[in-house]
Amino acid sequence: MTQQRKAVALISGGLDSLLAAKVMLEQGIHVEGINFFTGFCVEGHTHAIRKKDKAKPKRNNALWSAEQLGIKLHIVDVVEDYKDVLVNPKHGYGANMNPCLDCKGFMVKKALEWIEENDFDFIITGEVIGQRPMSQRKDTMPVVARESGANDILLRPLCAKLLPETKPEREGWVDREKLLDFSGRTRKPQMALAEQFGFKEYATPAGGCCFLTDKTYSDRLVDLWKGRNDKQYELDDVMLLKVGRHIRPKPHFKMIVGREEGENKFMEGYRKQFLHMRTTSCTGPLVLVDGDLSAEDELLAAQITARFSKGRNEDEVTVEITDKSGLAKMLSIKPLNESDFPKEWHI
Amino acid sequence: MSSHQLDARRLLCPMPVIRTQDKVKTLNPGDLLEVTCTDPGALNDIPAWCRINGHEFLDYVESGDEIIIRVKVGQ
Numbered sequence: 001m002t003q004q005r006k007a008v009a010l011i012s013g014g015l016d017s018l019l020a021a022k023v024m025l026e027q028g029i030h031v032e033g034i035n036f037f038t039g040f041c042v043e044g045h046t047h048a049i050r051k052k053d054k055a056k057p058k059r060n061n062a063l064w065s066a067e068q069l070g071i072k073l074h075i076v077d078v079v080e081d082y083k084d085v086l087v088n089p090k091h092g093y094g095a096n097m098n099p100c101l102d103c104k105g106f107m108v109k110k111a112l113e114w115i116e117e118n119d120f121d122f123i124i125t126g127e128v129i130g131q132r133p134m135s136q137r138k139d140t141m142p143v144v145a146r147e148s149g150a151n152d153i154l155l156r157p158l159c160a161k162l163l164p165e166t167k168p169e170r171e172g173w174v175d176r177e178k179l180l181d182f183s184g185r186t187r188k189p190q191m192a193l194a195e196q197f198g199f200k201e202y203a204t205p206a207g208g209c210c211f212l213t214d215k216t217y218s219d220r221l222v223d224l225w226k227g228r229n230d231k232q233y234e235l236d237d238v239m240l241l242k243v244g245r246h247i248r249p250k251p252h253f254k255m256i257v258g259r260e261e262g263e264n265k266f267m268e269g270y271r272k273q274f275l276h277m278r279t280t281s282c283t284g285p286l287v288l289v290d291g292d293l294s295a296e297d298e299l300l301a302a303q304i305t306a307r308f309s310k311g312r313n314e315d316e317v318t319v320e321i322t323d324k325s326g327l328a329k330m331l332s333i334k335p336l337n338e339s340d341f342p343k344e345w346h347i
Numbered sequence: 348m349s350s351h352q353l354d355a356r357r358l359l360c361p362m363p364v365i366r367t368q369d370k371v372k373t374l375n376p377g378d379l380l381e382v383t384c385t386d387p388g389a390l391n392d393i394p395a396w397c398r399i400n401g402h403e404f405l406d407y408v409e410s411g412d413e414i415i416i417r418v419k420v421g422q
Contacts, residue, residue, distance in 0.1 A: 037361055049359070060361050060388070063395040072400050077365050239359065265412075269357045 005173040006030040006120040007155070008111055011073060012209050013061025015190050015202045016126030016158060021069050022197050023157040024124055027174050031124070033073040034114055035062040036107050038082040039238040040211045049243055049266045061203040068199065078110060079235050086212070087231045091143075096218035098210060100132060101140055108148035115153075122153040122168045128190075129159045129183040138162070158182045158190070211242065220246050223347045227254055227291065236270065240288070243267060245308075246347040249300055253291025254347070257308050272324060277305040280330065281318040284309025299333065306335035348377040356413065360388040364396050371402060371420055378420045379405075385412055393418065 009021040011033035024031050066073035085106045089099030104127075111123045127136050127144075141163065145154045152167040160169070160179035169176040182189045194202060211217045220241045225231045227248065243266060245257040256274075258264035264286040270276075274288040287305045298321065306317035312335045322328040353370050355363035363384045370380060382393060393416050394404035401421040408415045 035361075037365060041361070060364065060392045060395065062361075063364070063392055063399065066399045067395055070399075073396070075361050075365050075368060075396075077362075 004028065004030050005122070005168065006032070006115075007122050007124050007168075008115050008118075008120050009033050009071075010107060010111060010123070010125045011035050011062045011065050012126070013063075013065055013203050014126070014209060015187075015194060015199075016128060016131070018065045018068065018126070018199065018202060019190055019193050019197070020124050020126035020157045021065075021071065022199075023178075023180065024174065025069065025071070027178060029174065031069070031071050032120075033062070033066045033069070033071050034111055035073060035075045036078045036082075036110060037075060038086075038103075038210075039079045039235050040082075040086075042209050042211060049262050061209075064203075074114070076110065076114070078106075079238075081110075082106065083233065090147075094213065096213055096215050097221050098212040098218075101143065103210075105144045105147045108144055108150050108154055112148060112150045112153075121173065122155055122166070123150055124155050124157055126158060127156045129162055131185060155179075211238075217241060220347050223248060223254070227251065236273070240267075240270065244285075244288075247304065247345045248347055249304060249345050250291075250297060253289060253293055253297060253301070255301060255304060256288040256290070257305075258285040258287070271322070272326075275321065275323050277302060277319050277321050279306055279309040279311060279317050280320045281316075281332075282309050282311035282314070284311070284317075299331070300336075302331045302333050303336040304341070306333060307338075307341065309335070311335065348379070349375075350379045350381070353380060353382045355382050355384045355386075355389065357385055359386050360392055363389040364392045367393055367418065368396065368400075371418070374420045376420055376422050380418045380420065382416045382418065384414045384416060387414065389416060390414055397421075 007024055007029050009017060009031050011017045021031050063073055085099055085102050089102040091101040094100050108123060115123060129138050145151055155166045155168050158180045159182050161181035162183060168174045224237060240256060243263050244259055246254060247257060248254045258267050267286050267288055270288055274290060277287040278284060285308050289301055293301060302319040302321060305319050309317060311317040315334060316332050317335055318330055318332045320328055320330055351374060353366060355366050363386060367382050390407060397404040397418055403419040403421060405417040405419055
């Protein structure tokens, strides 16, 4: 009896990885999915936070894809290990702070470790030649295979016919003739294949599934590093970069201003980690302050807090300032005028 | 069979699922796990994770901003 071969599929939750896994299942391969959580994955975070998005579906697309495929999915927390990829990318960044080529190599390397521990035979991804400007080019795809250490046990079913033969093809575990030759940025072949497989619904995230491809998010990350004079970060930093208005009035402190009730509620969980401010004489947002404040800075931060409150046009607003230990004091101040608030302070 | 608790409050998707997955790995078939979450997305994700990985989502209770999800560990 022929041994059933086992592959692990990198499942992002998008259409390409869904199709790549399905192509392998059709060839009788035992497939299980793996999804890596770097902290920067777009999956539902902001929807979960913002009250106005409460009604939006909060589906995790990787889990949903696995369910459509009828396969197991292993979600792996790689937040700590990913820091080095983001801080020191050997191949640099894309248009923003996205280290796509290093990221892909890192994930395939992690998948390789996983298949070695779990006695699987090869790795599949939904990569398509020419689909992404950095990590999915004909000249960079071999880089991922080589630098991850996966070499010829990395199979890309959607464009395999355009690439050198891999071990699963050579050994006859999979039929190369039944693999595909997709290339370029067009989505039409994928959509046709989805229809053929009966997938009527699938995620189509614009710009990929990573916050690091977003300019505003990347600007905030660079500002965080610059403000701290250190390129380190924690998962809480990653989360807070997704929330609120970010304002840096001075190089040594930054303010995060909740934009609505859901964000204020989420930020309340950070009150013991940051000095925070809130107006008490009128409705206003919760404001977290990152950095050490002098008395002068504290006054400015309170004026900015008041500027984002309902009392922005009042002559005097009372602001409660609470330090990390929970010690609170009140300050009555005039909200900052619009003319005194340079737009460059917004990150 | 034994009962276990997991605190996944303030964690956002997919961390409640990852914590559930990691906790379940340490338990035995038939054990019960109560996961306390604040991300409403967990109400979709944890049952989906159970379905694809052979565990049983029993029920959930909402209490204020917290959701307690009960899972029975499969084989």
